[in-house]
Amino acid sequence: MQQLLDEIAEIVGPENLLTGEAVRQRSVDWFTSAPCEAAAIVRPGNTEQLSRVMALCHAARQPVVTHGGLTGVVHGAVAAPSELAISLERMSAIEAIDPVGGTLTVQAGAPLQRVQEAAAEIGMQFPLDLGARGSCTIGGNIATNAGGIRVIRYGMMRQQVLGLGLEAVLADGRVLSSMNHMLKNNAGFDLKQLFIGSEGTLGIVTRAVLRLQPALASEQCALVAVPSFAALTSLLNLAPLRIGLSAFEALWNSHYRLMTEESGAHTPPLATDSPFYAILESQGMDAEHDAEQFQALLEEAFEAELITDAVLASSEAQRQAIWAIREDIEVLVRTLNPMFSFDVSLPIPAMEAYVEALEQRLAEAWPGVARLVTFGHLGDGNLHLMITVRDGGAESRRAVEQLVYAPLAEIGGSISAEHGIGLEKRDYLSLSRSETEIATMRLLKQALDPHGLLNPGKVLG
Incomplete structure (x- = not known):
């Protein structure tokens, strides 16, 4: 691997190839603060550098894991010691704002809050909003199809990417770019949809054209x-x-x-x-x-x-x-520690009975210990469940997961409303997706990343 790292350093600069303690000082999990275990962190400065890095990794069959703002909660940024982490933190520029067309062109590493502020400066708004706005990045928002508090009016992140307006680097280093600024473009397949919500498993999003909305007074x-x-x-x-x-x-x-x-x-x-x-x-x-x-x-x-x-x-x-x-x-994390966090969606009429039944099952399994805290967006069918059984072990985690996820299949719910699958929910994907759907996902993965180099083990395993 050292030869590969030396070649990567020539592309991004030695100061942008982090190794050793500089890697361990970074956390990959917001809830647990688990340190990054990657062999190195690569920080490209633009799409061309990332393309060259991925071409080298493809030739060497070197797996990579993409890092954005690292605010995810499903272990999607976890990297093994044999893997490289690709951080887009240097690719954070807002490249252009068009107040007439209502668009904003941005690099993937830009924090959500910076995009919101840039839109506000021209009397417009970027409506996606969530609690991690100061840290989460546009690339991460796209990769996970983020939701947040205004989905009921403006939709998910998928609705905020204009037309075909996306650029991504593929596993072999090729750049797929459709950075057009048109709302309507039916010239063939809408390829951007392959990457929105794919959690970095099909390509690394590098730039996007975002749709702005009028600022409301x-x-x-x-x-x-x-x-x-x-x-x-x-x-x-x-x-x-x-x-x-x-x-x-x-x-x-x-x-x-x-x-x-x-x-x-x-x-x-x-x-x-x-x-x-x-x-x-x-x-x-x-x-x-x-x-x-x-x-x-x-x-x-x-x-x-x-x-x-x-x-x-x-x-x-x-x-x-x-x-x-x-x-x-943070109050929930501190008070309920150790805490298991869940992000589910289900039909609104089924919510009350689902929460009551879950609370009862938890009490039966861990009498006097289990605790369930519930809140959510409601209007879009999304609930957040914070659970503690005062035992943070893997066995207890799996037992709680069964209680949370199993009923969702019966009522047409989803194991993930807006946080993605990552590693944490991978084993339960079949509860929310059919065999044919999962087979089609695998077909796409094989076509775009035949060697399994992009975010290996995530979503599909």
Whole structure:
């Protein structure tokens, strides 16, 4: 391998080939802070350098693992001592912004927050938003088809990539580039879809043309207490009819109470005795009119007994305080340690029974010890489940996974709503995908990466 590393160093520069302790100092897992075990970390500065590196790796049959912001939670960035990590941290430039066409051209290593800020500077917005916005990268968002809090209005990351606007380096070093700036392009296959959500197993995304949206001048946000799950879903159905709903986040009592009263991390804006809570957010163009509509929605929801209490954010600081209750994952990690994290999707009508049954099964398996904390995007069918049985061992993990995943197959759910498969969920893929679907995935993998060099072992094994 040393000869290969020497050749790579000539391409990217010796300072951009990390080895030894410089590699071990980097974590590949947000929850556990597990150190990187790769033989080296390669930091190309542009697509041409990455292309040359991958051509060398292909000739040497050298496996590689792509690193973005390293905020994933399914062990997708884990690299073995025999593998190289490819970090896109130097490829972080915003190359162009077109306010007329509403596009932004960006390199894959750019953090999501930087893209959001660049869009805001020209009076537009990039609507994808998630808690890890300051660290996660556009390439990682594309590779995992990230979701976040505004999927209900703007869709997943897949909807944010314009036309055919993507560039990727293939396993053999060839560059597949379709960096056009058109919304409509039906000239043949939409090849970008092969790479969005493929978790770096089919190619390494290097650049993209993103679709921007108009910046909306007003934003309304409220936290409400909800008396039942039926009321929660009724509120979800009512809200889009009354306001320009951009986010609808549901918090079970287990989550709200832990994040506020129990941990002391956040002051509870509302009493902690309601079974459910929801964060509603709307966006619009007329602040006064939008505020009136939002207030009217809350009043109507009160009269219909869909909510029992509410607090309306009157400043950006109050809005951030509300969202911190939802997004401060570090409190969950610290309080529930050791914690098992799950990201599932399922039909909304099945959610209440699914969560209640899971809580009961956990209590039966680990009486007096197991704990389930539930929250999620709800409107897009996505729940996040944080579970502790006070034993972080592999055997307990597998037992909990069986309880979480097995019922999903029966109700048409998915083992992964937005976090991907990685290594963590690979063995359960057949619960959400048919034999024919998995066989087709393998066919694509064989066609684009016949030697299995890209992110080996992830997704399909």
